[in-house]
């Protein structure tokens with residue numbers, strides 16, 4: 001039997017008033033065509049934490065991120081984001097699951113490697129489309145909020161331009177601003193700088209650092225070891241669908257407790 005829970009954001013976290021982590025994952029499992037890709041992942045991310053997920057190619061990092069907002073449907077396990085939860089134990093996908101997944105997605109802003117902006121809309125429109133559809137707020141208010149977000153990511157002067165006329169770094173910053181326009185409780189990034197030259201990547205990483213300073217909860221799949229080391233509160237090292245080790249950056253890089261972590265990190269030292 002599937003078990004679906006959908007406590008609202010105002011519901012009490014856990015017992016005794018201890019706040020629930022913003023991201024909570026328990027025993028998440030996912031296979032594709034019989035190939036186990038996530039083999040029992042458990043993870044908690046606290047409010048305002050920036051957590052990087054690193055590991056060799058194909059170890060399941062992107063799949064984990066995509067399972068968090070049900071872009072991929074996990075086979076089993078539990079995901080809770082900002083009080084919205086969904087757990088599965090096999091069985092087929094049902095309407096109640098769809099509703100719970102929708103509640104969960106409303107808490108999440110997701111940023112992909114490939115920017116994914118709407119090409120035939122201006123940058124400003126890109127930011128306003130989803131809030132206009134969901135919130136039905138006055139256009140003047142929406143535009144004011146969108147312009148404030150563009151200023152925040154340093155794109156105030158290109159609001160009226162089309163994505164193709166922007167650099168990759170500007171497009172990715174616009175994608176981050178667009179995700180922020182829905183006021184998410186957590187931001188998920190899937191290799192947000194992989195398609196960018198180092199200089200442009202730095203612009204994007206700067207925005208993520210700013211959001212971190214403002215207390216946004218962020219989970220980042222990245223191959224940028226320097227960023228992971230410098231900016232993360234904690235780093236998750238994955239291999240073959242499992243979390244091998246979770247540690248603060250300095251601990252992970254200077255004295256990893258698992259030989260697999262040491263082997264992986266050696267190539268970056």
Ligand SMILES: Nc1ncnc2c1ncn2[C@@H]1O[C@H](COP(=O)(O)OP(=O)(O)OP(=O)(O)O)[C@@H](O)[C@H]1O
Pocket residue numbers: 032033037055056057058059060061062063064
């Ligand atoms: N939709 C899918 N259908 C079938 N197999 C998939 C699908 N998505 C991912 N996989 C497989 O799952 C495994 C893990 O992929 P995933 O993209 O999660 O790894 P990753 O750690 O993010 O890799 P990379 O660092 O190269 O992006 C790979 O073997 C991949 O081919």
